[in-house]
Amino acid sequence: MLMIEDHLYLDTGERISIEIDDSYLMGIITSQVADSEIPVKNDQSNFGYVGAQYASYKEGIVVMIDNQWQLFRKEKLTLEKVIELSHKGQELSWNDFESYDSTEIGSGLYILRYGIDESYYLLIGGNNPRGKPAYIRLVKVDNSESYIDIRENNVEEFIQSN
Secondary structure (H helix, E strand, O other), X not given: OEEEOOEEEEEEEEEEXXXXXXXXXXXXXXXEOOOOOOOOOOOEEOOOOOOXXXXXXXXXXXXXXXXXXXXXXXXXXXXXXXXXXXXXXXXXOHHHHOOEOOEEOOOOOEEEEEEOOOOEEEEEEXXXXXXXXXXEEEEEOXXXXXXXXXXXXXXXXXXXXX
C-alpha cells in the first residue's frame, strides 16, 4: 500500500512496460511503515522502496520497483461500505467516495461508476463534483433498471429483495 495525496493505493501486482513522461512524475516514497501496517502519511509505503519514484497513470499510480513500473489503484468499494455510507443519507457527497477506485463515464454530466462485485455497481452523477450529487445509485449488474438511491432507500432491503 502507498499513501498519496491522502488516498491509499493498493498494489495490483501488475507490471506495466511503459515509458513515463517526466510531466507525469508526482514524487518519491519518503518513508515506510511495517508491511503489516497501513500507511498514514503521504509518500509513505508499507513495502519499502524509500526513494522510489511514482507517477500518475490512466488506471491509477505506477511506482518504479526493481526498474519496472508497477500499478497501484485506489481501494475498491464494497457492499458493506455502501451500507455504512448510506446511513449518512442526504449528507452524502462526492468526497465520501473519492478514496475508492472509480471510472468516469459521463457525457454531459459528471458520472462516476464504482465496481463493487459481480452483482452490483454504484453510480454517482451530477453537474460537477463541487455541487451536490443528483443521484447516488446502487444498481444491479444484470438489470440496470433495478436500482435505488442509497441516500433515500434502505440498501439492505434492496439487496435482500434481489
